[in-house]
Each structure stands twice: as structure tokens, then as C-alpha cells.
Amino acid sequence: MDKFIVSARKYRPQLFDTVVGQSHITTTLKNAIKNQQLAHAFLFCGPRGVGKTTCARILAKTINCEHPTPEGEACNECHSCQSFNDGISMNIHELDAASNNSVDDIRTLVEQVRFAPQAGRYKVYIIDEVHMLSSSAFNAFLKTLEEPPPYAIFILATTEKHKILPTILSRCQIFDFKRITPNDTVEHLQDICKKEEIDAEKAALHLIAQKSEGCMRDALSIMDKIVSFTNGVVSYSNTLEHLNILDADYYFKLMQCMQSQDLGGAMLLYDDIDRKGFEGDLVLNGFAEFMRNLLVCKDEKVANLLQVVESFKDRYIATSKQVSVAYIISALNILNETEINYKGARNKRLHVELALIKLTYLQQAVDLASGSDGLSKKKLIEEAKPVAFRSLNPVAEPKAAKTAAATATPPATTAQPAANTQAPQQEAKLIIETKKPLIIPDQQPPATAAQKAQAIINTPPAIPKQESSGGKLGSLNSLRKQFIGKPIESAGAPIPLGEMRLQEAWQQFAMQLKENKNPANQSFLMANLIIKDHQNFEVSTNNNLEQKFIEGERRVLSEYLQQIFNNRMLMFTITVNEAAVQSFEPVERTVTLKEKYQHIIDHYPLVKELRDRLNLEVDN
Structure with missing residues (x-):
């Protein structure tokens, strides 16, 4: 029996034309080979499983090919290509930086670079997962990477470009690989299924492409597992079961129950889903994606963002016409909040059921919140509350x-007033x-x-x-x-600001603070009051500390002064007197005997020698 080889290795591309979804990079590399404009160092960066190492190997094989094609591809017939395909080429060296990340490993590599190739034109060094190298290893590699021999080419591959030193990035020609689209993945899987004589449904392959998230290696691994699970038949139902994906048909049924406000049907449907072993967070995430697809279907301009099975596209479009945009956006907010709080919930099933209850009766809330102009209002503005004034005594009737x-x-x-x-x-x-x-x-x-x-x-x-x-x-x-036209005043006319009255009220407030043992009373006594107009004055303080003490009593002070002057419009500001701060000078302190002695011996070193001979001590 032949040894089994996984599809990711068996169908690894051998030419640039067979690389899937990276035409912007393969075209650039082929033109560089044809025009003989090869750089001495390349950096291939991008997500996992998109072809970085594959393109590095194809480039290494092509530049050493003895008879390249006019399109810039390797011939796969010469001695160099055959030795590369057999894995015995001496001109290609691969290094895994994840396990060889020390300075000694890089120094060994640099020593090998000094030797010219015995056959072929170039020696190619492929360093995979280069971001795993230590900082010292990077620094040891800098000089060789900047000025290598003319026959040496370095190809660095990484999934985390941000971890590489800028000095390394500046010495390389950078190529950014992108994720493979679902359509390209499906086409590639269909070609492999034809070669392997596998009966595969296109809907099942589309599910595999969505699950792989743009990684071709993951897609091939998933397909190999499903083929082994189903004995060579890749169907839609088997793929759903193997990948633990909830069928979109359940979401359509849930949507129908919510549109008809059938809470019992929605709860029974969720119970059926729960019995099949699907976790609540998986249901919430899938239903949020379903609502997102409905929102996408609302606008024809973004219809290409709808990445679902072909058989469900018409159904999505028909359902989106029956649901309002306000409902979809509100439902997405509810699902997102429920999914965030799912891990912290003790009764997880009840947590999901509460979300289903909200979604079932959400349309009523949307209808109530919608105004006559069609705009949705989240909540009503609170009713304005009148200011509480003093009550007046009854006025005698003239x-x-x-x-x-x-x-x-x-x-x-009368009880029923007339219209006029x-x-x-x-x-x-x-x-x-x-x-x-x-x-x-x-x-x-x-x-x-x-x-x-x-x-x-x-x-x-x-x-x-x-x-x-x-x-x-x-x-x-x-x-x-x-x-009409008169301001609402408090009981009695307001008392205008006067210097004597203001100082008296200020001193009384400071005395109240002193009785309450509030340390802010000293700041009040030190402050200077400056009247600006009939209802504004300024409090000038000597420093920031006094300003903070007075600021801490602002609310109580404002109510006190407004009550004293019977003026609710009375305002004041608190400032710091910069002139007082700048005029402050430190007091000159008294020089000690020890400092005087130190000054003397700095000028007359013999005094210190005399003191040491006589064993004298200096008073402090």
C-alpha cells in the first residue's frame, strides 16, 4: 500500500502559475527573473497557509533552472530542477528560526554563505518564521544581509511582520501576501476532488472555505478529515456535522418566529438546537452573522460582501425585504451584548433565552420608538423640572x-371649559x-x-x-x-454686591468652617475678593493649594452666598495671584559651623592637616 500523503503536501504548487490567490506577487517575481532584477533579500509576510514558503521554494528553484521558460517559469526537466524536486539540491538551504533562533545558529549560517555554489548560479537561504530570532541573532545577521556575496540570496518568511527589527525590514524587498478568497479556495478544492475522484458538493466546499478563513492549508486539512469521515463523499450535511456548524435553515426559522412574535416556537427551536449539542455562544455568534448578512442584502452596492452558500442567497434577499433596518441594527446590538456577557452568566441557557425573548418582541419596541418622520428615538427627553422658589404668603384680594x-x-x-x-x-x-x-x-x-x-x-x-x-x-x-419678558426672581429683590457685605458674608462662612474644624478656613481668610459687577466677583488666592481648598467648598459656598444676597445668578471665579507667587523668595538660612569649616579648608588645605595632627573635632 502506498504511503498516504496529505493534500497540503501532495498538491503543493511547483510553479508560479499554480499558486492560488497571489497573482500580484507571482507576476512580480516572474518579471524580476526575466529582467534579471533580483534583489539580494526578500521578506514574505502574511497570514498562515497562504503560500509564503511555497513561493520561496519556487523562486529558489526557478532562479537556478538551467532552461527557464520565456514566461519566467522553471522547466522541471534539468538537473537542478530534478534535484530540487527530489529534495537533494545543495544550493537551497532552509532554516527554521523557531527552533534555531540563537546567535550561534546565525553565525553558522553566515559562515556557510562564504562558500560559492558548486553547481548553479545562486545559493538560496530560506529562513522560515524569522520573527522568532532573538535581538542578538538579528544584529549578528545585519551585515551579511546588507552586503551578501553576489551568489547569495536570502528569503525570509514570517507571519508577524511587526516583530521584525526595522533595520532588517529596510534591507529586504517586502512582499505582503493576502488571504485567499473563498471563491479561489472552492475552485482549488474542486480541482483536487476531480483528480482524487472525490464526490463533493459545491455547498460543502463553500462551507470548508468559510471555515478555513483564507488559509488554503487549513482548507485542505479539513477536506482530508471529511473525506476520511465520510468514506470519499463530501456532502453538505456531513460537512455541517463534522465542522460543528449550525445549519442556516435554523436561523431562517428563528427569524420567522420573531417576525410573527411566536415566542413558543422560538423557544422550542432553541431547545432542538441545544439538544444537538450546540453551545449558546455558537448560536449567538451564528445568528449575529445571519443578521449581518440580512443587513448586507439591504444594499445592492455591498451585495458582494455576502459570503454564503449559493442556494441560500435568494432566501437571504427575500428575508431582508421583510425586515426593517432599525430592527436588524437593534438585534445586532442585543446579540453582541449577550455574547459579550455569555461567559459571566451562571445559567447560560437562560441567558440565551432572554436574548431570544428580547428579539421576539423587539419589533414592538421599534414601532413605539419610531416617530411620524420615520426616525428611531432611543429614549424620550426627560421633562424639564421647574426651579423650586420660596412660597409666598397669600395676597389679599383687592x-x-x-x-x-x-x-x-x-x-x-367650569369643569368643561369653552374652546375660546x-x-x-x-x-x-x-x-x-x-x-x-x-x-x-x-x-x-x-x-x-x-x-x-x-x-x-x-x-x-x-x-x-x-x-x-x-x-x-x-x-x-x-x-x-x-x-412675558420679565425674569423669574426669588422672593424679594436681589441684594447688589457690596464690598462690606461681601466681606462680612465671607468671614461668616470662614467662621463656620472653623467651627466644623475644616482646614479650608485658613485659605478663606487669606483670599482677596475683587467685585467685577453686580452679580460676579473674583476670589484671588496666593497659591494653588489655597485655590484647591476653596474649590472644594464651591458648591456649599455658592448656595450660601446666593441665599445671603437673594440672587441665584450670583457667580464667582477662583484664580491664583501670579505676582504673589513670583514675589516669594526663600529666606536666607544661617550657616552652620561645619559649613564654615568646610569653606575654610577649601581655601586653606593646611588647616585640615593641622586639625588632623591635633585630633580636633568640629562642633555641629
Whole structure:
């Protein structure tokens, strides 16, 4: 029986034209060989299993070929090509830097470079996983890599380009390999299946290509395992079972249950999935990918990003037309948050079921949050809260208002107000902004305009105190006109800032801090107050420490001063007096006897010699 060889080795490309998915690199290398413009050092970097080492070997074989083709390919017939195919070529040396990463290994390699090839034109050194070399090994390799002999060519291959020293990168010609697309992978797998006489479905090969994530070596390894598992038949169902992938048909059924808000059907479907052994995070991840595909199908411009089995494409497009974009985006957010918190959940099944419940009734939330203009609003703006003012004592009703109320009975005070007086009443409420609306029971008699004004005044927050003008209050419309264009003030007129009053309030606040044993009181006593205008002043401090102490009491201080001056618009700023900081000079300290003695012996060394002979001591 012949020895089995895995497909990744058996069908490794031998020519540039057989390399899959890297035409931008193979074309460049063939042109460089034809034009004899070969660099002395190459760096092949990219993901695993995309053909870096394969291209390095093809390049090494081609440049030593005795009869290359006009297209820049090796002939595979000369002695050099045959020895390379048999693995006995003396001009190609491969080094695994993962296991030979020391300085001694690189020095041994550098010593071999000095010897010219006995046959052929070039000696090629392929160093795989070059990022595993130590820093000292890289430094030992620098000079040889920069100025090698004319017959030596170095090809470095790595999957982690960022780990290589910049001095190495600057000495190499860099080629970036890309991931192999699913379509190229499927075509290559189909060719191998024909040669091996394997019955393979295209949908199954597409699943293998998606699972390999652009790595051809992984795709070939997966196919070898499935062929052994199914005895030469690669079907869609067998591939799903072997790769532990949930069929997309389950996601379509889940989507139908959620569109019809059938929570029971969705829970039973998840129970069926759970019985088959699929973990909850796998279901969440797969359903998130399903929702992403639906979002892709919404726009024809990005339809090529849809990488699914051909038989499901039409089904995806049909389903995407039935689901709104707002629903898909909200569902993706829920699935992403659930998947992130999955590992920390104790009851993992309940964690997934809660996500399914949210998704089932998500459409109702989307409909409620959608405005008439079609825009989705996450949450409503909180209702503005009125500022709490002091309550005022009831104002005595003028006699003139009583007589006016006796002659006029406005219909707006009844339980069912008329249409012509409703608008002024609502407008007055908006301006005053009371916390509770004025409710008049049906049993009460119609209230007069003065009584309604009195009720509004007694309703918190209280309105500002009005000066008596001697005229009649009139209806609510006249009351509304009194408030238009006037700022809402607290009880009583605000007290203007004065230097004496401000200093007195400041000292009182500092004394309160002292009674509470607050260390900030010293900073308050040292501060200098500068009045800017009738409601702004500046607190000037001597240093940053005092500024921080006063800043820590800003909120309490602001409330205290606003209450003292009856002015809620009172503001202050805290600054540091730079002139005071710059004028500070350190006090000159007293020189000790020991320092005086040191100064003397620096100028008169004989004094030290005399002290040593007499065994004298210096007082501190």
C-alpha cells in the first residue's frame, strides 16, 4: 500500500502559475527573473497557509533552472530542477528560526554563505518564521544581509511582520501576501476532488472555505478529515456535522418566529438546537452573522460582501425585504451584548433565552420608538423640572377685583371649559411651569379670576412677588401679560454686591468652617475678593493649594452666598495671584559651623592637616 500523503503536501504548487490567490506577487517575481532584477533579500509576510514558503521554494528553484521558460517559469526537466524536486539540491538551504533562533545558529549560517555554489548560479537561504530570532541573532545577521556575496540570496518568511527589527525590514524587498478568497479556495478544492475522484458538493466546499478563513492549508486539512469521515463523499450535511456548524435553515426559522412574535416556537427551536449539542455562544455568534448578512442584502452596492452558500442567497434577499433596518441594527446590538456577557452568566441557557425573548418582541419596541418622520428615538427627553422658589404668603384680594368678579363669570372656570378660553389657560401654565396642574372639581362653584390667580400663586413653585400697581388683575390673559419678558426672581429683590457685605458674608462662612474644624478656613481668610459687577466677583488666592481648598467648598459656598444676597445668578471665579507667587523668595538660612569649616579648608588645605595632627573635632 502506498504511503498516504496529505493534500497540503501532495498538491503543493511547483510553479508560479499554480499558486492560488497571489497573482500580484507571482507576476512580480516572474518579471524580476526575466529582467534579471533580483534583489539580494526578500521578506514574505502574511497570514498562515497562504503560500509564503511555497513561493520561496519556487523562486529558489526557478532562479537556478538551467532552461527557464520565456514566461519566467522553471522547466522541471534539468538537473537542478530534478534535484530540487527530489529534495537533494545543495544550493537551497532552509532554516527554521523557531527552533534555531540563537546567535550561534546565525553565525553558522553566515559562515556557510562564504562558500560559492558548486553547481548553479545562486545559493538560496530560506529562513522560515524569522520573527522568532532573538535581538542578538538579528544584529549578528545585519551585515551579511546588507552586503551578501553576489551568489547569495536570502528569503525570509514570517507571519508577524511587526516583530521584525526595522533595520532588517529596510534591507529586504517586502512582499505582503493576502488571504485567499473563498471563491479561489472552492475552485482549488474542486480541482483536487476531480483528480482524487472525490464526490463533493459545491455547498460543502463553500462551507470548508468559510471555515478555513483564507488559509488554503487549513482548507485542505479539513477536506482530508471529511473525506476520511465520510468514506470519499463530501456532502453538505456531513460537512455541517463534522465542522460543528449550525445549519442556516435554523436561523431562517428563528427569524420567522420573531417576525410573527411566536415566542413558543422560538423557544422550542432553541431547545432542538441545544439538544444537538450546540453551545449558546455558537448560536449567538451564528445568528449575529445571519443578521449581518440580512443587513448586507439591504444594499445592492455591498451585495458582494455576502459570503454564503449559493442556494441560500435568494432566501437571504427575500428575508431582508421583510425586515426593517432599525430592527436588524437593534438585534445586532442585543446579540453582541449577550455574547459579550455569555461567559459571566451562571445559567447560560437562560441567558440565551432572554436574548431570544428580547428579539421576539423587539419589533414592538421599534414601532413605539419610531416617530411620524420615520426616525428611531432611543429614549424620550426627560421633562424639564421647574426651579423650586420660596412660597409666598397669600395676597389679599383687592376690592376692585371682587366687584369685577361679581359682574363677570368667565366660562373658562367650569369643569368643561369653552374652546375660546382654553388656549390662554394652557399658555399661562407653560409660562409659569407649575409642578401640578390646577384641577377644579365639578362640585366647586365657578372661580373668579382673582381666585384663580391666588390658586396659581399658592401652587409650588411660587411665582415672584408682584408690585401693587393699583389696577385690576383682570382675567388670566392679563396675568399672562405681566410675566412675558420679565425674569423669574426669588422672593424679594436681589441684594447688589457690596464690598462690606461681601466681606462680612465671607468671614461668616470662614467662621463656620472653623467651627466644623475644616482646614479650608485658613485659605478663606487669606483670599482677596475683587467685585467685577453686580452679580460676579473674583476670589484671588496666593497659591494653588489655597485655590484647591476653596474649590472644594464651591458648591456649599455658592448656595450660601446666593441665599445671603437673594440672587441665584450670583457667580464667582477662583484664580491664583501670579505676582504673589513670583514675589516669594526663600529666606536666607544661617550657616552652620561645619559649613564654615568646610569653606575654610577649601581655601586653606593646611588647616585640615593641622586639625588632623591635633585630633580636633568640629562642633555641629
